[in-house]
Amino acid sequence: MPFENKEKLSQHPFQESPNLTLVRLALPVLFSLIAEPLTGLADTAFIARLTGPEPVAALGIGSVAFSSLFWVFAFLGIGTQTQVARNEGGGGNSVKVTSLASMVALCLGFVLIAASLPLLDTIATLFGAYGVVNDLACKYMAYRLLGAPAVLVSLVCFGALRGVQDMRTPLLAALGINAINFLLDWVLIFGNGPFPMMGVSGAALASSVSQWGGALWLLLVVRKKIGLTWKFKGAGIVELMQVGGDLFIRTGVLLFFFGLCTRVANGAGADQGAAYQAIRQFYIFSALTLDAYAITGQSLVGYFLGRGDTFFAHRVAVVVCRWSIVTGCVVCLAMLLGKDFVAWLLVPATAVGVFGPAWSAAALSMPLGSLSFATDGLHWGSGDFRYLRNAMVISSVLCVIIVFCVDAKSNDVVYYIWLVTILWTLLRAGFGIVRIWPGVGDAPLSKA
Template sequence: MGTASRPASVLSLALPALVVLAAEPLYLLVDTAVVGNLGTVALGGLAVGGGLLAWAAALLNFLAYGTTARAARRAGAGDRAGAVEEGVQATWLALGLGVLVLALFQVLAGPLTRALAGGAGPVATAGEEWLRVAALGAPLLLVSLAGNGWLRGVQELRRPVRYVVAGSLLSLVLCPLLVHPAGLGLVGSAVANVAGQALTAALFVRALLREGATWGARPRAIVRQLVIGRDLLLRAAVLQLSFLVAAGVAARAGTAALAAHQIALQLFFFLALVLDAYAIAAQTLVGHALGGGRPDEARATARRVVLWGLSTGCLVAVVLLALRDVLPPLFTDDPAVLAQAAVVWWFLACFQPLAGVVFALDGVLMGAGDVGYLRTVTIAAALVGFLPLSLLAGPLGLGLAGIWTGLTLFIALRLLAVLVRVAGDRWLGAPETVRT
């Protein structure tokens, strides 16, 4: 058992994590602006191809969160070499999964982009062209996720910031140059994307090399990582399915409803990045505490991150309500869309405090290795709350109010479940995640 050390503060871990979480969305905004100058076909192609790649990355994000939990346990027990070893095995797993994703996209790029674009046409063709090139970066992207995971686990979050920012800056510089002066068009965007991912992945691999890690692949360790990954993957898949169904129902309610839903949903995803930074801090701190045999410290961390998540969620809610007549017009001037956005806005603002606590406690339970419980809770909340109300919103004529009531219920049910879990003791003895 490792000796206790002065724990890092929630903010000292959450702020660097927020920078890493925000880097990719901010780059995508610039990428979208650059490609937008090529015309609507190129922009549509980027949306289709980029959406597919982002979907794959979201499903495989367990490479970051699962590795953090395992590495934090080892680091908390005073076994830094073991924590680094988790990073090595996660990197091998990332490479294997990345090559699989690359192969799937090369084979299925055409059918997938046509399905997402609503059939064959110039947008589907542009999306396929972008995706075939950008998919070359899939193994690199997943290696970076694994690198983020083990460095978070050893409470080193400043290095990931430098690595991710360096890759994003390279992409930002190359994207406009390759798209316009070099004349590559939409393909230039994909090349810039891959170049940035290559730099970031190389920096994460260099970090492992500097630790003097042994690079042999250990199948048993990789299988154990896949076990925790399986639960997180199922959880992510249910989340993606729920939001996809909600979007489909919104589309059937009309163009204005779909546009308002998209505006509010993108704001929800962006704000989730802010709140998810507390989950990463909680995961790291709880993993360290339990790895070092300090359950009281883990409980204290849970209380602190709940307060941070709740207070931040309340602040976000107040800001959203204060700016309810200012923010929506930044996205559209269509009166019909603005009218629909006004309905959704109250839901978006009012459940932020609940979301702040849910995301924070998700991190606590991930740090404890209690991902099986999180998987079950997420699936149950989606099947009982989000999906039924979303599907009934159309037949009952509830529109966006019905869809967003479902999302609110989804968050509320998860909140109740994680509060009950953390109030007890079972999460402190969650299934071991670091045996080798």
């Protein structure tokens, strides 16, 4: 069966040059994913220049809470990419799928604004923010929410374009968004030019304005390359909602774990909270670097499974995992060598002492931890969302129990939290690997 469509499959470059094809597709994804969290890194670097650790701690709480609100809706981009990739391989039409997902994203964005604004103080408190930190975090989240519809629409556009293996356009969008954000950060945070000094609020407003510009441009590109329509009948709303249900639970558990870690760190003091924010920000930056292979693998797996070829889908898994481990080793080395620079750039002077050990632990976890990101993308491409949901629930519940046992009065709270985070990552990697090798359960990617 895997070779029945060999002549047709030979049209795809991956069959002849798997490594070269993966790298060629992954490089634009890599740079676009690196560009995306530069918004958070730029915000942190600018805010760290303000007086005291409170603004950085508030930024950490606000960005975690904001990211949490949007990660819940990650299914819009992930589900769209998988369906579009399947259509690309099987000759289907992706116009209705992309159009429906875009409209759902826009509506959910405005609902999110209306539902979240009255709850900002409660949200900040849940993440351990009190006093000045709470006030600053609430202002940050209020301004970031203005960009909610744009962020969700951008997720759909990125997914649709990557589904047709256009990895270049998302890169251009990410670079443009970050360039605008960086300029507006400098203007609004410090009050340069005719604008007043807004501090943390300025960072949030800069992000929202840049996101709206990026979303409008992406819609124009998607309309040209894939197409958009108001006729949604037959677009697969049931499939999208099923994916959404599984990913909603998975993302909710993930966010609860990170939210608990943030709360425990901030509960130990502003210095611990600031150190945790700096490590978390760069950890996400590094994780997204590793995600380049996962996202590329998702599109390739979906493409080959859309053509009914499990042989090459499995081959994609092999190549993606190999490259992920090698890249994880490179990231580990870069983090260890760059520890002092990152501490200078992102960490207030009073928090440097608690930053170092936790940073080193996070760096050393990268080689094996890279497989958690790689296998997530591979299983997304195969549509194995329910398995990923269950794996995340089991890993997170175990690690949440351990976090609850951390002594909040210890001077090493951030270090202990990152040790638990490493365990959480390795558990997820293990679940992802055994689903492919040897292929436990009804595994779409087990070798045919």
